[in-house]
Amino acid sequence: MMAGASVTYARSINQLADDLQEQAPTILITVPRLLERIHSRIEQKLVKGPAVSRWLFRLAVASGWRNFERRQGRAGWHPVLLLHPLLQRLIGAKIVQRFGERLRFVVSGGAPLPFGIARTFIGLGITILQGYGLSESSPQVCVNRPDNNNPRSAGTILDGIEVRIGADNELLVRGPGVMLGYWNDRVATSSTIDQDGWLHTGDQGAIIDGHIHITGRIKDILVLSNGEKVPPAEMECAIALDPLFEQVLVIGEGQASLGALIVINGEEWESLARQHGLDPLQEVSLCDRHVQREVLARIAHTLHDFPAYAKIRHIHLMREPWTMENGLMTPTLKLKRDAIQARYARELSNLWN
Numbered sequence: 001m002m003a004g005a006s007v008t009y010a011r012s013i014n015q016l017a018d019d020l021q022e023q024a025p026t027i028l029i030t031v032p033r034l035l036e037r038i039h040s041r042i043e044q045k046l047v048k049g050p051a052v053s054r055w056l057f058r059l060a061v062a063s064g065w066r067n068f069e070r071r072q073g074r075a076g077w078h079p080v081l082l083l084h085p086l087l088q089r090l091i092g093a094k095i096v097q098r099f100g101e102r103l104r105f106v107v108s109g110g111a112p113l114p115f116g117i118a119r120t121f122i123g124l125g126i127t128i129l130q131g132y133g134l135s136e137s138s139p140q141v142c143v144n145r146p147d148n149n150n151p152r153s154a155g156t157i158l159d160g161i162e163v164r165i166g167a168d169n170e171l172l173v174r175g176p177g178v179m180l181g182y183w184n185d186r187v188a189t190s191s192t193i194d195q196d197g198w199l200h201t202g203d204q205g206a207i208i209d210g211h212i213h214i215t216g217r218i219k220d221i222l223v224l225s226n227g228e229k230v231p232p233a234e235m236e237c238a239i240a241l242d243p244l245f246e247q248v249l250v251i252g253e254g255q256a257s258l259g260a261l262i263v264i265n266g267e268e269w270e271s272l273a274r275q276h277g278l279d280p281l282q283e284v285s286l287c288d289r290h291v292q293r294e295v296l297a298r299i300a301h302t303l304h305d306f307p308a309y310a311k312i313r314h315i316h317l318m319r320e321p322w323t324m325e326n327g328l329m330t331p332t333l334k335l336k337r338d339a340i341q342a343r344y345a346r347e348l349s350n351l352w353n
Contacts, residue, residue, distance in 0.1 A: 013037070017098065024100035032113040033333035035106070035128075036240060039117045042095070043243045044267060060087035064123035072149060092124040105129050105146060109154075110332040112214060114237040118151035130154050132214055136192065136199055137161075138177035142212045153211035163207065164198075168218055171205040172198040204231070220337060225256045228309045235310060238302045244268040244295070247322050249340055250312070251348065259314035259351045260299070261344060263321050286317040314351045316344070 005027075010019045013034065020028075046054045063084040069075035096103065105127035108118075118128045131143030132154035141163065144155035157163050161175035178199045181189035193199055204216045216231030223229050232250035239248045239260070246265045252258035264286075273280035276290050285291065292315065299312045322328035328340050341348060 020098065020100045024102045026102050026104045028099065028103060028106045030106060030108060031110040031333050032108055032117070033111070035108060035113060035117055035121065039120060040243045040246075040265065042120075044265075047243070056087070057091055059083065060091040061120050061123035063087050064092055064125060065119055068122050068149075072147075088125055095121075095124045096126055099126060107131060107143070109133065109143075111334055112233060112237055113151075114241055115152050116241050122151060132203075132212055134201060134203075136179045137173050137175070137201075138179065140177075141173055144211075150209075150211050153208070153213050154205075155212060156210050157212065163212065165205065165207065166198070166200070169204040169206065169215065170218060171201045171203045171212070171214070173201060174198050222250070222253050222258070224252060224258070224309065225254055226309070228307075230258065230310050235303060235306065235312075238306070239299055239312075242298050242302055244272065244298060247335065249335060249337065251341065251351075255352055257313040257352075258311065259316070259348075260312045261316050261318070261340065261347070262295070263318055266319065269319065283319075286319070291317075316347045316351060318344075 008019070008023045008025065010016045016034070046057055059080075063080045064087070066075060066078050066080055067084050070077065070081070099106070103126070106121070107129050109131045113128070113130055118130070121128050127146060127149070128151060129144040129146070129149060130151060130153065131140060133139035133141045140158055141161055142155040142157045144150060144153065148156060161173065161177065163174075164172050166172045174197050178193065178197065181193065191200075202218050203214055204218055204221075206213045206215060216233055220232055221229050222232055230250070230252070235250045235258075236248040239245055239250075239262075244265055245262055247263035249261040250258055251261065270280040272291065272294070273285050276285075276288060276294075278285035278288055278291070295315055295317065296312065299315070303311060320326075322335060322340060324331060324333075328336050328343065330336060
């Protein structure tokens with residue numbers, strides 16, 4: 001309202017492509033899940049296409065990313081930049097057009113966006129700005145700016161807001177946007193806002209070169225039986241980069257090793273099952289030892305940069321997605337960890353046996 005802008009709400013995820021073309025927004029505010037789905041569909045088409053198309057696409061992303069890093073002052077000139085204008089016209093422009101003809105940038109928040117996905121979109125010419133906030137802070141705390149954009153972070157702190165790192169690397173926020181308290185709940189208020197006015201966000205983070213990096217959520221941290229602490233969100237983001245995996249929940253509290261509940265992508269699963277001579281519609285196919293071995297290998301590939309103890313040893317595959325309708329996802333498309341684990345308690349009890 002203050003900017004004189006008009007706001008359009010997409011009718012649904014399935015109708016978003018049409019809405020973007022019809023409304024042609026200048027700014028798209030969304031959650032990572034949407035960008036992940038678009039990225040997954042692009043990857044699926046590339047896999048089915050000729051090798052030269054995949055090569056050109058990767059080259060377009062690499063040249064676009066190098067151009068972005070150079071404009072941000074983090075990289076120098078490179079010969080690949082000579083190809084950038086041509087590759088942008090041939091490949092990047094086609095992707096940008098799907099978002100409408102006037103798009104200036106996309107703001108992503110509500111959950112961490114995998115760096116690989118941000119790099120791909122930015123390399124294709126779509127400016128992605130990650131931010132961070134919560135309802136209790138009204139809500140924005142930090143956001144990346146077009147001229148100071150580090151896609152690995154949630155951006156720089158907004159004017160008038162203070163942020164510091166507390167015990168257990170918890171992100172503490174203080175400023176005029178912090179709520180007065182929870183309605184008629186003094187106990188919850190006093191446990192969230194301390195006597196000095198610092199809001200305890202429950203999120204773990206770090207401040208590096210003025211940028212906020214969110215590393216996990218305290219209550220979601222998994223502690224293995226050997227005492228190692230694992231932030232599952234980072235692993236889930238990495239695993240979900242493989243187009244076979246639609247949704248991922250890493251588990252293993254108190255166990256000697258980690259496991260994962262995984263919703264598989266329908267098209268990718270059908271192809272994989274038929275490769276192994278299996279009927280993709282039969283639930284028993286999901287438990288086939290050859291399938292399980294290949295899935296674990298693909299997961300290991302996505303987690304090659306993680307510590308040795310942060311590896312998935314046990315999996316349970318399923319086809320039914322976790323949605324708002326079945327109570328396993330929030331309206332902002334975040335997974336309800338407790339609800340999912342309760343729904344699949346029987347499967348989880350057999351996972352480490």
